Amino acid sequence: MDNTASIKQSEQAKVAKKHPPGLYLLFFTEMWERFSYYGMRAILVLYLTTEFVSGGLGFSDATAMSIYGFFTGAVYFTPMVGGYLSDRFLGRRLAITLGGIIMAVGNFALFADQSKAAFYLGLVLLIVGNGFFKPNISTIVGELYAPDDRRRDGAFTIFYMGINVGAFFSPLVVGYLSDDLFKTTINGVVHHGFKYGFLAASIGMIIGQLIFNLFGNRYLGDIGKKPTGKVASKTTNATLNKQPLTKIEKKRTAVIFILTAFVVFFWAGFEQAGSSLTLYTDRFVDRDLFGFTVPTAWFQSLNPLFIVILAPILSALWLKLSYTKRGDMSGPKKMGLGMVLLGLGYMILLLAVLKTGSDEHHIAIKANMMIIVLTYLMHTLGELLLSPVGLSLVSKIAPLKLASLLMGVWLAGSGVANILAGQLAALTQSLGYFEIFSVIGLLAIVLGLVLLALSGKLQRMTEESSK
Numbered sequence: 001m002d003n004t005a006s007i008k009q010s011e012q013a014k015v016a017k018k019h020p021p022g023l024y025l026l027f028f029t030e031m032w033e034r035f036s037y038y039g040m041r042a043i044l045v046l047y048l049t050t051e052f053v054s055g056g057l058g059f060s061d062a063t064a065m066s067i068y069g070f071f072t073g074a075v076y077f078t079p080m081v082g083g084y085l086s087d088r089f090l091g092r093r094l095a096i097t098l099g100g101i102i103m104a105v106g107n108f109a110l111f112a113d114q115s116k117a118a119f120y121l122g123l124v125l126l127i128v129g130n131g132f133f134k135p136n137i138s139t140i141v142g143e144l145y146a147p148d149d150r151r152r153d154g155a156f157t158i159f160y161m162g163i164n165v166g167a168f169f170s171p172l173v174v175g176y177l178s179d180d181l182f183k184t185t186i187n188g189v190v191h192h193g194f195k196y197g198f199l200a201a202s203i204g205m206i207i208g209q210l211i212f213n214l215f216g217n218r219y220l221g222d223i224g225k226k227p228t229g230k231v232a233s234k235t236t237n238a239t240l241n242k243q244p245l246t247k248i249e250k251k252r253t254a255v256i257f258i259l260t261a262f263v264v265f266f267w268a269g270f271e272q273a274g275s276s277l278t279l280y281t282d283r284f285v286d287r288d289l290f291g292f293t294v295p296t297a298w299f300q301s302l303n304p305l306f307i308v309i310l311a312p313i314l315s316a317l318w319l320k321l322s323y324t325k326r327g328d329m330s331g332p333k334k335m336g337l338g339m340v341l342l343g344l345g346y347m348i349l350l351l352a353v354l355k356t357g358s359d360e361h362h363i364a365i366k367a368n369m370m371i372i373v374l375t376y377l378m379h380t381l382g383e384l385l386l387s388p389v390g391l392s393l394v395s396k397i398a399p400l401k402l403a404s405l406l407m408g409v410w411l412a413g414s415g416v417a418n419i420l421a422g423q424l425a426a427l428t429q430s431l432g433y434f435e436i437f438s439v440i441g442l443l444a445i446v447l448g449l450v451l452l453a454l455s456g457k458l459q460r461m462t463e464e465s466s467k
Contacts, residue, residue: 027162032208039170039201042300055192069422076415078131083408092136092224099132100209107202135407142395154315160388161311164304175297252397260413267417276425286366306380332455338386339448345378346441358432
């Protein structure tokens with residue numbers, strides 16, 4: 001009997017270390033959604049700044065980067081509305097499907113017509129659709145695990161790897177379509193195939209939704225079908241929804257808001273990747289590789305490539321640390337270190353800017369592309385210490401009846417950051433790359449150190465709230 005019991009306990013322990021199959025369904029669903037988003041994002045600023053006769057819309061650099069910042073900011077604000085509607089009326093699964101369909105239509109609008117009217121319509125649809133999709137899929141990942149499950153941080157890191165598998169392939173595909181396969185030269189005028197990149201993004205979104213809806217019932221069961229904030233009965237749930245937040249729940253919410261305020265500055269620096277860093281790479285970096293000119297959009301694949309490589313390593317590290325005497329590092333401490341790493345990435349980038357300057361018409365020498373590679377590597381390490389850990393923490397400590405709404409608040413912090421990032425990127429055209437990049441880098445390091453100093457207090461608040 002003892003041997004039988006021991007064998008059963010051993011088998012249960014092995015199962016407990018495995019992740020539920022629903023995680024991998026969400027992995028692939030998010031992978032295709034990110035394929036769609038990062039594909040269009042990789043060429044958005046290039047599309048906006050390219051002349052109309054060459055397949056673009058002919059905006060100025062500063063205007064294009066402001067539009068980019070507004071768009072990437074707005075897609076993080078609408079999740080608050082989408083999260084509320086999902087909590088109250090739709091349920092998370094329906095909201096994910098609705099959002100996916102709207103985003104597919106938005107990308108198709110960008111493909112169908114090369115005009116400013118179609119462009120703005122496409123952006124609006126992408127912003128609205130993302131509001132339904134974004135907060136709910138992350139929340140469902142959290143619902144697969146108990147609050148005290150050791151696998152949570154590792155699960156979100158694996159989920160985050162899925163995000164970046166899609167983000168890795170999309171710039172390669174979209175860059176190839178726009179700068180190679182559908183790029184033509186007529187009477188000496190180069191015409192890019194940007195619209196086919198948007199079509200690929202639309203198709204990717206459709207594939208993701210087919211996977212999610214075909215296999216959702218099998219691997220997720222009833223998770224996410226019913227609105228968690230809606231009154232399901234006249235007794236327990238009715239009483240629960242009318243009750244104000246408890247002292248414990250208020251502390252949980254306070255921690256979420258404090259960390260959100262810090263990560264605004266992280267994302268303001270990180271999101272230069274699609275705007276100022278893209279234009280800097282396009283104009284100031286030597287992209288020649290053995291006679292082949294690397295498409296600018298391909299550099300957008302560095303970040304997700306590094307994440308795919310490093311995410312499993314960090315996921316295993318967090319799990320291993322959790323079994324040690326000291327335990328895993330706290331979420332706030334990881335996030336503080338992430339901000340410092342972002343700042344160090346900009347310190348590396350400044351070495352290139354010192355050589356090239358900020359005037360594209362007077363470049364003494366172009367920067368070595370390895371500087372850009374190293375910058376993205378540091379930024380990726382910072383992201384892995386901050387973003388999946390933050391998602392895990394929010395899903396763990398947010399009050400159940402406000403889970404999607406507070407996930408939306410967390411994402412809205414990124415919205416503020418992206419709008420700020422757009423304004424900072426625009427300033428590189430007037431103040432210079434060195435001045436803006438140095439300010440971003442130094443501020444990230446200082447705020448990261450402040451967060452490290454506060455991490456103990458914040459961790460105690462989360463530990464108290466989980467008792």
